[in-house]
Amino acid sequence: MDNTVFWRLSFFVGIFVVMAVLESYLPARHAPLTRKVRWYGNLGLVVVGALVSRLALPITLVGVALWAQEVHIGAFNLLSVPLWLSIAVGVLTLDLAIYWQHRLFHTIPLLWRLHQVHHIDGHVDTTTGLRFHPLEILLSLLIKALVVVALGCPPEAIVIFEIGLNAFAVFNHANIRLPQKWDDILSKVLITQRVHRIHHSQQLNESNSNFGFSVSWWDKLFGSYKARGEKQDEQLEIGQANYPPSRENAGLWSLLAMPFHQPDPSKRSTSTANQDKH
């Protein structure tokens, strides 16, 4: 195992354990299904996603960056820019790309079918932050690879970005609630748990907000930031009405097959019928 994989994994496991313990003892919201039922599907997707991306793309993003350096393509590989600057711009550009990728997955119906797997979870906790359909993970990898090549990102930027992306996804999906005062201060810069839960609302105007995974400034800059939901955090309706929380909907095979079939239209609510069009 190379050093970067070790550090990425250690950091990820560390923050996952801290958040999972915190949400066990200080949960912000009550889960409609047991942990065992939801975690089987959510963590199963992580394993399938890792296997699919490894098989489909045997080269990692760091490998792509090293290749671009070797063949001298990408802006930073052609210009003489200080390393610190190329790392900073690389990390920021990758984060911005993920913000827009997330918006695109909410806008294009075919992509929404994939991303809906993330939103159908009727509860939000640490494992929701990892629950993505393998095809969404693959597409996201390709988008990131394009940014890495176009920019000539240094490998250091990718390691920092990937560690941050994983850590923030686990952090802001955790089922905890910070004291409101802290939340207000922290959300000036970061996407907090309460702010991200608004993105998981069943209401279309709320799920079309707070797309950022880490910092809150992209949402503020591009007009998608929502500091407060219509309902209090405790009463917020999370998930998708056309997929009510059930053991069946939470199963690994259901999650993998979900993008390929439409739910019974008679079970859709107004808000989710609109959601399908966006």
Ligand SMILES: [Zn+2]
């Ligand atoms: Zn989303």
